Amino acid sequence: MNRQAQAAVLFLLGAALLHAGATDLYLRYVKAGLRPLLLASGVVLIAAAVATAWYERRRAGRSGPGHAHPEPRVSWLLLLPLLALILIAPPALGSYSALRSGTALQKPYAYGPLPAGDPVPLSVVDYASRAAYGHGRSLHGRPVRVTGFLALDRAGRPYLVRMALNCCAADAQPVKIALTGELPPVLRPDAWLEVTGTYTPRLTRDPVNDGPIPYLKVTSTRPVQAPPDPYDETWNT
Structure with a gap:
């Protein structure tokens, strides 16, 4: 050359x-x-x-x-x-990666005020941190709306997930919310859902790293298109 x-x-x-x-x-x-x-x-x-x-x-x-x-x-x-x-335009990381990595949820330094709206629009990270580390104190009595993709573990238990970035896709790690309540009859891994529900104190542990995975009690769901930015950048804030 x-x-x-x-x-x-x-x-x-x-x-x-x-x-x-x-x-x-x-x-x-x-x-x-x-x-x-x-x-x-x-x-x-x-x-x-x-x-x-x-x-x-x-x-x-x-x-x-x-x-x-x-x-x-x-x-x-x-x-x-x-x-x-x-x-080559690589697809965003999905349920396969999410189930093989432990949750990246970390305790935040502080919680900001909830956004306006009914239901309240929250990211997966925001809801998970408020539910797991804030014990849902800011969520009581407020329906929330969260968007993410579905992941099903080996037992068929559903999680709403968003892959969180620190810098780039190579360091992406999942943040997971376990779902209970009124779920669709057919759950398809990697499908994007807009989930509306309420806080529940129920909590489970991630089998990969024993990190906290809070539950969300679902009242309704709606399939949505994957967003232009499929990743969440707020996990380490």
Whole structure:
């Protein structure tokens, strides 16, 4: 691979990063807060590609025709991340990963006020932390609405799950809510549900890491489409 080819690969990789950052594609790889850094990386790669092409053109003009020294063949490996980014859009992690990882639920430093609404819209992490560590004190008498995907353990017990990110999809871990009450007759793993229900003090332990998994008493469910950002970023706050 000569310098001009390297510049072309850098340009294409930078353009692919800009495309991912300008659309929802980047959410399959990193959390939403890293979008500015992803876009900046794309700009830097494109600038490096332009500078490399300009420098090589000037150098060729000064030295005139001659024998080119081939670059190491290993440099063609630069194409691999480019092809992966363009051709492969990995699905979000689902029930298979969730059931093989322990809950990432952690005790928060404090609880903010509940959002307005009836039912109250809460994330999986927010409900689980209030129920498990806050003992439901802020939830008494308030119906809640939570959205996540379904996971069924070996005994068929249903969980509402959201994979939580610290940085990127590689470190995603599940936060789980066990479901009881009025459930659909057919439960399909990885299906996304909007669940309305009320707090119950019932609690179970995750068989993987013995972490707390609170229950939610379901009063109604509604199937929904997977959100553009399938991950939750608030587990460590």
